[in-house]
Amino acid sequence: MSQTDNAFRGWRLVFWPIRRHELPKLLPMFIMLFLICFNYSILRNLKDAVVITARSSGAQVLPFIKVWAMLPGAFLATMFYTRLASRYNLERVFYLIISGFLLYFVLFVFVLFPAQDILHPHYTADLLDDFLPKGFQGAVAMYRNWTFTLFYVICELWGCIVLTVLFWGFANQVTEVAEAKRFFGVFTIGGNLAAVAAGHVGMWACNTKFHPELYGSSSWEQTLVGLISLVVFSSLLTMAIFRWLSVNVLRYDKAYLKHEEDSHEVAGKVRVRKKRSLRESFAYLARSRYLLYIAVIVVAYNLVINLVEVIFKDRLRLLCPDPAEFHGYMNYLTSLQGYISTVMAVMISFTIHRLGWTFTALITPISMVVTSAGFFCFLLLPEHWSIGIAGLFSTTPLAMAAIFGGLQNCLSKAVKYSVFDATKEMAFIPLPKESKLKGKAAIDGVGSRLGKSGGSLIHQGLLMVFGTLIASAPYVGALLLVMSGAWIVAVRRLGREFDSFAEAEIQDRADDSSSTEEEVLVQPMTTDKPLSQSI
Known part of the structure; x- marks a missing residue:
């Protein structure tokens, strides 16, 4: 830390702690992350608008999708990625996975969405709605609009596989701890700027009028086609940048070349024992206390945010039943979230350097507890209090709930x-290469899904008992406090181990540097030959 502080002082330590010779590696990765996060923000808002505002649907469909569609999809995607990583190098895996996503998105907007009335089984779904209890309406809606359910799963996997596993895994492989403390703060700013751009693009697309001369039978379908086309274009540009980076920079990068050697050794072992490749990923979590702490953090975050988010979107669905209006509101929140994240991300490098990893990682759980408590307090107020407070702002209680829920979500x-992504990814860096590869694949590919699926199972059980999401809100709030406490404990314990890893690495570098200096000083004195004989 002292070396970095000496090289970067004042504003540069906060805003741009990058050396000139690092720019050929940093800038392409920065642009790649911007484009991937831009696509993620576009797809995240689209999938919610498509699924929640569909026929006979609502926010109650989300818990069922995340358990009965997303969890199997995450396991299959993780298995597919593990197989590809054991057979091909990183560059080819990157191209294959992104190309698969793009092929599906084109198929959806030009085939599946236009044919939804033919493909969706509305008749049998209506029979199930009449026969099953009210708590099963979400499951029936998932079945009724099955093409939209599949679209939701694929869009969610973009964030899980492309953003988390592919890009951040790649970033971990080509950076060291000393670089990551400076690079990741800059990367985070790029991701936040992408959210701002995606939010404004989404709001503009939702406000466009219907043009009969363009493809699509409605303004909403034309908006969908335009946004997906933009996702395809930016993804192709991402692959082109990654190709340039691989050819012109990474082939000379020592950290990347060392990782490739380690990857070939690991891949050779996996080829001998192919059936153990996925099981080994989960075995690392059970054998490593360090990885278990990371898993608890990831599961807790996804559980907490899923518990609150579903109830918020249930209120928003009542306020904005039209898909364009729903999508526009979510894009507004995305843009606002990007602005706030950018301001916070500017300070993350300074925060990590000055206050440490543990303090920075605790910002996420504490802030989520505070904002969630405000949302639930307003949601559970007596009705006459809600009407009175809403009257002060010349609005309705439903609109006030959407505002507070949007603030919490944002x-x-x-x-x-x-904060969360940067500190979580930094926690993987001190691990050995094999543990980093398989442990990260298990935590990011499946651990996050377990958190979301766990929250969805809770919502499903409460729906069976109470029938509606709003009736189960008090019990959701109580569980949220319990999980937040476990999250905070895991961060504090992981922080102690991370600091010990970082200190050991600094000590090893100091020892290597001192031994190298001693060799240079001793080398001229080792020969006992006369000068003339040496010549």
Whole structure:
């Protein structure tokens, strides 16, 4: 830390702690992350608008999708990624996975969405709605609009596989701890700027009028086609930048070349024992206390945000039943979240350097507890209090609930994308290469899904008992406090181990440097030959 402080002082330590020779590696990665996060923000808002505002649907469909569609999809995607990583190098895996996503998005907007009335089984779904209890309406809606359910799963996997596993895994492989403390803060700013751009683009797209001369039978379908086309274009540009980076920079980068050697050794072992490749990923979590702490943090975050988010979107669905209006409101929150995240991300490098990893990682759980408590307090106020407070602002209680829920949703994600991701990814860096590869794949590919699926199972059980999401809100709030406490404990314990890893690495570098200096000083004195004989 002292070396970095000596090289960067004042504003540069906060805003741009980058050396000139690092720019050929940093700038392409920065642009790649910007484009991937831009696509993620576009797809995240689209999937919610498509699924929640569909026929006979609502926010109650989300818990069922996340358990019965997302969890199997995450396991299959993780298995597919593990197989590809054991057979091919990083560059080819990157191209194959992104190309698969793009092929599906094109298929959806030009085939599946236009044919939804033919493909969706509305008749049998209506029979199930009449026969099953009210708590099963979400499951029926998932079945009724199955093409939209599949679209939701694929869009969610973009964030899980492309952003988390591919890009951040790649970033971990080509950076060291000393670089990551400076690079990751800059990367976080890029991701937040992408959210701002995606939010404004989404709001503009939702406000466009219907043009009969363009493809699409409605303004909403034309908006969908335009946004997906933009996602395809930016993804192709991402692959082109990654190709340039691989050819012109990474082939000369020592950290990347060392990782490639380690990857070939690991891949050779996996080829001998192919059936153990996925099981080994989960075995690392059970054998490593360090990885278990990271898993608890990831599961807790996804559980907490899922518990609150579903109830918020249930209120928003009542306020904005039209898909364009719903999508526009979510894009407004995305843009606002990007602005807040950018301001916070500017300070993350300074915060990590001055206050440490543990303090920075605790910002996320504490801020989520505070904002969630405010949302639930307003949601559970007596009805006459809600009407009175809403009257002071010349609005309705439903609109006030959407405002408070939007604020909670916005702040939670702003902290997540500015602080949580950076600190979580830094926690993987001190691990050995094999543990980093398989442990990260298990935590990011499946651990996050377990958190979301766990929250969804809780919502499903409460729906069976109470019938509606709003009736189960008090019990959701109580569980949220319990999980937040476990999250905070895991961060504090992981922080102690991370600091010990970092100190050991600094000590090893100091020892290597001192031994190298001694060799240079001793080398001219080792020969006992006369000068003439040496010549």
